[in-house]
């Protein structure tokens with residue numbers, strides 16, 4: 076599976092909307108619905124009385140969070156919503172703010188110096204930033220990320236806020252620590268780097284139906300190779316096949332003390 080960069084994901088987003096003849100808020104709705112279904116399966120099926128706190132930013136990641144809050148509310152779940160106070164919001168974020176207002180769901184606005192008052196035992200949904208983060212979070216964000224990190228159960232939408240999708244984030248920068256990351260369509264590179272280990276325990280990739288052709292056309296040298304990919308790549312073995320049937324491998328490797336890779340390759344061949 077190819078892993079597109081944040082920039083490429085934005086273009087895939089546009090192509091999907093165009094090819095499928097949908098509006099951008101429909102795609103956001105799909106993304107939020109996918110997280111909602113995952114939460115239903117992973118949390119609510121075991122503990123239906125769980126309450127949620129959604130902390131939303133001003134972009135589309137925040138929009139996903141607001142749409143998710145609406146879905147939780149409409150299924151009778153207690154949900155508290157915080158929205159970052161800013162002069163401008165993305166169009167689909169505003170659309171979802173309006174939807175919440177129509178349902179009478181209260182949104183509390185917060186500033187970076189605020190002490191948020193929410194139930195630390197609720198599941199905290201971190202929807203502050205996704206792949207739109209342009210640079211690491213400044214020190215001003217530490218207060219908010221630390222408050223989020225005091226919660227036992229943090230779910231991040233798409234990425235732990237503060238992690239940059241395509242690369243390393245310095246340990247000294249504020250970052251949310253998530254127990255679970257529900258990421259859309261493809262795992263972002265940051266989720267696969269050892270440097271991110273402190274920012275998340277595990278992630279799940281949720282299919283939101285981005286245009287497959289657009290993903291395939293992306294030029295990248297970053298791939299995510301899964302067991303199911305390997306199963307597809309392996310040719311079917313017939314009864315009388317032998318070591319000569321499927322070609323030969325020449326393995327060049329293993330200097331003194333560094334024999335591991337050569338051994339593993341030989342064994343798997």
Ligand SMILES: NC(=O)C1=CN([C@@H]2O[C@H](COP(=O)(O)OP(=O)(O)OC[C@H]3O[C@@H](n4cnc5c(N)ncnc54)[C@H](OP(=O)(O)O)[C@@H]3O)[C@@H](O)[C@H]2O)[C@@H](O)CC1
Pocket residue numbers: 084085087088102103106132133134135136137138139165203204205206207208209210211212213232233234259260283285
């Ligand atoms: N195709 C998909 O997969 C789909 C993706 N979807 C979702 O969209 C998400 C991406 O949304 P996005 O592009 O709006 O960016 P997002 O992460 O919300 O951040 C933007 C905000 O952050 C701000 N900002 C940036 N850097 C900052 C900094 N260092 N410090 C402070 N602020 C900073 C920036 O502010 P500005 O620079 O504009 O002032 C802006 O307000 C993606 O992760 C997924 O959740 C789904 O909805 C649908 C399908």
Ligand SMILES: [K+]
Pocket residue numbers: 136201202203204205231232233234235236
């Ligand atoms: K997030």
